[in-house]
Amino acid sequence: MIIHLAASLRNIDEDEHYLRRIIEVIHDHGAVLADEWLDAAITRLTEEISVADWTLFVQKTLDAIKSADMVIIDASNYTFGQGYQMAAALEYQKPVLVVSRDDLKYRYITGFTSSLLTYKTYTNETELIKLVASFLKKNIVHTKDLRFNIFLTRRISNYLDEKSLYSGANRSAIVRELIKKRSRNRETK
């Protein structure tokens, strides 16, 4: 399980404590971060240096979102960059948890009805830990193969029987191959 964690670099010293709690919960669930950027950000803050190449930074961030199974955004600073990442994550069909210490009640984000989006306000780290844990549990995708049951019409069932007989492959393998083919076609489009 890969998780992308997003937050603002603007008040990283204030946010660090909460971000570390989020990372702990992620690790407790056997998941890993898509990009371990927090330590680097803290080092830059201590050494008073800035990000060397922002274009590369943004590209890496978008790549991390793409490679992640889920995205968690601490939007307590409610910045442009976080909104940008939320939009990207939803476009890539990733489940997104937006948490904030500031009330999100009257914000633009509340107008989104995507089933992939969860937004919550927290006031302390206990609440934050609960929110993150519940989100991870709900969206966890096991790394082992998943069992999937499906009803077939008689016509499809006959087709699979025939195909299986001629090819020697079992019916599940034929279905998996068709899905893979369709998925490859979609990617190359």
Added chain:
Amino acid sequence: MTDFTTYIYFIASGNNLKNDLPYLQKIMEMIYKNHAVITRDWLGPVLSYKKRSPKPYVEQADWMNIVEESLDAIKRSDLVISEVSFSDFNQGIQTYLAAQYKKPTLVLTRSQIEGTFISGISNRYLTVRQYSTQEDLESIVSGFIQKNIIPAKDLRFNMLLNRRIYKYLHDKSYETGKNKSEVIRTILDKALRQSDLA
């Protein structure tokens, strides 16, 4: 006079109107001066509400409707202008989507760009510019609109056809009584409708 043909969606934060308003109004003025129209004029209703009620606008706003309308307005627009001096979450969402919908988007700010997330965005549809005065703003906005304006009249388009396509158009034209250009336009219209439905 040129007809209004270019539709522009205008993104800004309503949270810092005390400082931003003159600049936002200047942007709107430049949009109108360049014979374009705004696809969703949200600023007028916000200002009008502020005059009428002491209660913050955000508390009575129908956010679901606002999100739906704003995303629809981005889709309908030819261009997008995003003023991000008071950089916030909403602008990030809308700016990302504008670029995804392939809308030429001008991102404007009075704040320093260097060292910010915005400075790292590399997208062919996004142009990020910093301004400091209303004169700067005027010239940047006008330049952007002029560069991307869509003329009111139909556009002339020349293309090379191979013999096979030419023959098909010739036959189709003969069958339908339409000229070849009309046949091509019909095919394109159909493809456009299908892509809208997709």
